[in-house]
Amino acid sequence: MYVAVKGGERAIENAHAWLAEERRGDTSVAELSLAQIREQLSLAVNRVMAEGSLYDPDLAALAIKQARGDLIEAIFLIRAYRTTLPRFGASRAVDTGAMACDRRISATFKDAPGGQVLGPTFDYTHRLLDFKLAAEGEVPPAPQAAPRGEPTPHITEFLGQEGLIQPEPESEAAPRDLTREPLEFPADRALRLQSLARGDEGFVLGMAYSTQRGYARNHAFVGELRIGRVAVEMDIPELGFAIEIGEVELTECETVNQFKGSKTEPPQFTRGYGLVFGQSERKAISMALVDRALRWQELGEDFLGAAAQDEEFVLSHCDNIQATGFLEHIKLPHYVDFQSELELVRKLRREAEERIAHREAAE
Amino acid sequence: MDGSSLYAGGFRNAPVDAAHAFRAAMTAMARPGDIRPITGAEPPAPLSVAAGTLLLTLCDPETRVHLAGAADRPEVRQWLSFHTGAPLCGADEADFALGTWADLMPLSRYRIGTPEYPDRSATLIVECDALANTGAVLSGPGIRDTARLSLPDLGVLQGNAMLYPLGCDFFFTCGDRVAALPRSTTIGAEG
Amino acid sequence: MTEQAYNFAYLDEQTKRMIRRAILKALAVPGYQVPFASREMPMPYGWGTGGVQVSAATLTPEDRLKVIDQGADDTTNAVSIRKFFERTAGVATTEATQEATVIQTRHRIPEAELTEDQILVYQVPIPEPLRFLEPRETETRKMHSLQEYGLMHVKLYEDISQHGAISTAYAYPVRVAGRYVMDPSPIPKFDNPKMEMAAIQLFGAGREQRIYAVPPHTRVVSLDFEDYPFEATRADHVCDLCGAADSYLDEVIMDDAGGRMFVCSDTDYCHTRREAVA
Numbered sequence: 030m031y032v033a034v035k036g037g038e039r040a041i042e043n044a045h046a047w048l049a050e051e052r053r054g055d056t057s058v059a060e061l062s063l064a065q066i067r068e069q070l071s072l073a074v075n076r077v078m079a080e081g082s083l084y085d086p087d088l089a090a091l092a093i094k095q096a097r098g099d100l101i102e103a104i105f106l107i108r109a110y111r112t113t114l115p116r117f118g119a120s121r122a123v124d125t126g127a128m129a130c131d132r133r134i135s136a137t138f139k140d141a142p143g144g145q146v147l148g149p150t151f152d153y154t155h156r157l158l159d160f161k162l163a164a165e166g167e168v169p170p171a172p173q174a175a176p177r178g179e180p181t182p183h184i185t186e187f188l189g190q191e192g193l194i195q196p197e198p199e200s201e202a203a204p205r206d207l208t209r210e211p212l213e214f215p216a217d218r219a220l221r222l223q224s225l226a227r228g229d230e231g232f233v234l235g236m237a238y239s240t241q242r243g244y245a246r247n248h249a250f251v252g253e254l255r256i257g258r259v260a261v262e263m264d265i266p267e268l269g270f271a272i273e274i275g276e277v278e279l280t281e282c283e284t285v286n287q288f289k290g291s292k293t294e295p296p297q298f299t300r301g302y303g304l305v306f307g308q309s310e311r312k313a314i315s316m317a318l319v320d321r322a323l324r325w326q327e328l329g330e331d332f333l334g335a336a337a338q339d340e341e342f343v344l345s346h347c348d349n350i351q352a353t354g355f356l357e358h359i360k361l362p363h364y365v366d367f368q369s370e371l372e373l374v375r376k377l378r379r380e381a382e383e384r385i386a387h388r389e390a391a392e
Numbered sequence: 393m394d395g396s397s398l399y400a401g402g403f404r405n406a407p408v409d410a411a412h413a414f415r416a417a418m419t420a421m422a423r424p425g426d427i428r429p430i431t432g433a434e435p436p437a438p439l440s441v442a443a444g445t446l447l448l449t450l451c452d453p454e455t456r457v458h459l460a461g462a463a464d465r466p467e468v469r470q471w472l473s474f475h476t477g478a479p480l481c482g483a484d485e486a487d488f489a490l491g492t493w494a495d496l497m498p499l500s501r502y503r504i505g506t507p508e509y510p511d512r513s514a515t516l517i518v519e520c521d522a523l524a525n526t527g528a529v530l531s532g533p534g535i536r537d538t539a540r541l542s543l544p545d546l547g548v549l550q551g552n553a554m555l556y557p558l559g560c561d562f563f564f565t566c567g568d569r570v571a572a573l574p575r576s577t578t579i580g581a582e583g
Numbered sequence: 584m585t586e587q588a589y590n591f592a593y594l595d596e597q598t599k600r601m602i603r604r605a606i607l608k609a610l611a612v613p614g615y616q617v618p619f620a621s622r623e624m625p626m627p628y629g630w631g632t633g634g635v636q637v638s639a640a641t642l643t644p645e646d647r648l649k650v651i652d653q654g655a656d657d658t659t660n661a662v663s664i665r666k667f668f669e670r671t672a673g674v675a676t677t678e679a680t681q682e683a684t685v686i687q688t689r690h691r692i693p694e695a696e697l698t699e700d701q702i703l704v705y706q707v708p709i710p711e712p713l714r715f716l717e718p719r720e721t722e723t724r725k726m727h728s729l730q731e732y733g734l735m736h737v738k739l740y741e742d743i744s745q746h747g748a749i750s751t752a753y754a755y756p757v758r759v760a761g762r763y764v765m766d767p768s769p770i771p772k773f774d775n776p777k778m779e780m781a782a783i784q785l786f787g788a789g790r791e792q793r794i795y796a797v798p799p800h801t802r803v804v805s806l807d808f809e810d811y812p813f814e815a816t817r818a819d820h821v822c823d824l825c826g827a828a829d830s831y832l833d834e835v836i837m838d839d840a841g842g843r844m845f846v847c848s849d850t851d852y853c854h855t856r857r858e859a860v861a
Contacts, residue, residue: 037657037658037661038662040659105627108623109624109625112622112624113589113595115595208620208623211620211621211793213618214721215721341720341721350623351790353628354629354630354632354790355629357629358628358629358630361652361660363769364653364848365653365691365753366771368771368818368831368834368848369752369753369816370752371834372752372816372817372818373750373752376748376816377746377747380747380748381747384747407591407592407599408591411591411592411599411642411644412643414603414640414641415641415643417603417607418606418641419783421611422610422796422799423798449600449603450603450604450607452597452600454597454600454601506728507728507729508724508725508727509618511608511609511615511617513608515607533613533760533797533798533800533801534799534801536781536800556762557615557762561607561608561611574611574612576611576612576760
């Protein structure tokens, strides 16, 4: 005899217990510490901070550990935690021109003040598995250069001096906050950038790649890519001035895109922009390309029907927490809707069969 | 009112007081004509307990509030600012407006929403000398057959209902009681 | 972080105020979808975050909460959400429909008639009834503002010409108070007629950031045609457990030979009927 399924609560508890055991793995192997994750899986930590929209390497490391290395799950944990935090205020806009750069490259000029600095990049590594790492080999210290004293100017400033690149208007207006207001279209550029900055790296990469392959191609050069630390300052009304509250590591990418001109304006280069927490170079470049593609309207270009130009498409689908939640919800019970479809299909089939039988009888 | 009392008169237990007050406000809005008790705040004069409680329940730095006429006093402003952080504004920008009917009018000053966003309209909190289930005959969403409510000005409110789905929404407050009239309600003269 | 570190009903007060304001506007314009700044909840989008936020903004400590998924109190996601509120709001919970003051549901309306003192909160995946006809929010918003619902009728009529019947079996669109076309959430169309009820109905779509509402006793009409009137259909069986002939039924596969039985999807309804007989 069928009895209605009971014991959902116990099933959930048991599943959680099993999950915890699986997360820990073989107990004869030493447990990972958060410091190990933070220091040795730092790019995973960076991605979780970037897409989780919370700059805290220790919390990101904890989330990665708890999520068994599933980065989207870790991002989810960070987002759910972030949303409960009180807000004490907003920082001043960070000055990336004053960044202490670990890496700074330009694809548009062979050399420029500040130089080309490769920094800690995978770029020219040969992708050969390094079996020494399996044996926990210690690494010799890297050579040191004297830190650069003066700030490293942005490459696009040099183009700007000649009026060769479109200036971006400065604004003191507070940007809308994606996490405190419902997303609404049309979205301005600040909101688009905000959305892309926390958007899924894979999704933004795919969109950017599609522009390179011809879906709204915008001929981007990496004008500059820089990675380093910048100071975060906050105005304290009681003090009447701003104080430095900490430092964050950022990756910034400015692309220089094909010139445009019109009857009233001489030809000029335009730009795309990417700014991401941590060392997140793939994401920053992708973001700049997609930003540029989304600017078609303000730059007087045609809408070519490409997905990367369609802000409603890009912004509605780039968030991996929204996407994964909705995708995975289809594994929840849908007995009721399925039952109503089942009844309907049976009824339609019955009626179709009756019609056929009726026709045959008439023939 | 002494200088310290602007800090007084707030919710004693904000999460719970606000939850109770919202349930009263929501039920009133869902059932036009229903008169409900609503308490929790002790606002400075001339605000009623009901009006003060609504302000504390619904307003914060994200809402703009218009204080009309006699309600626009320094004590009220300070109390509202201290407890909610809501910025004050003119009638044309208000998310919430508070005052007597005469002080709040004309109604044409308030936002009625846009065809694509009819929710972006003002909610008026109207302080009344009396609140009773007499007078105008109400029908429409939230009402089984008909309801009755003492309304300040039939013609103006009928005009507001004509704008549906645009228009303002109203809370009527008196002492520690509240009733509501959304724009969706059809208003008939007393029969 | 301990549970005490979270506010009553999890959400902070400012978030609750924002949701409460949206609920009031939703009640004032029945069937219209009010945008709200949905928060990131500690459960996945698509799993009831909208319903949970609406419930959290609505609950008082004295409430008695019932949570159902597919009509049942013991489905895992219902258990999970009920537990969330037991922990964060400390509210009493119940499985008895009549005893509940707030009922959060996914995909069903309880069989027992709801009363004036109850609130029904629906979890909504896609709040926009026109979404399957037009994917752009900017366009559907315009269509609602102009009451341009012709496309929906065309779609339903195309079904009729192709299948001889309207092939929408759940999330069957309704028109509310003669104005807005609304998605009733993926309830079976069997439940549509129940939407004209005495209780307050609130709908929360977290991922899509929309709240909408149907006040008590509001006219809710399922879209149809004069020659093809709306039909609230159910399996042509009685419940094999309680014998009910008026309830919505789940079909359960019993054996390898494909043997079937039909049971009430509303577990409390079925249980109450069996108790009454015993």
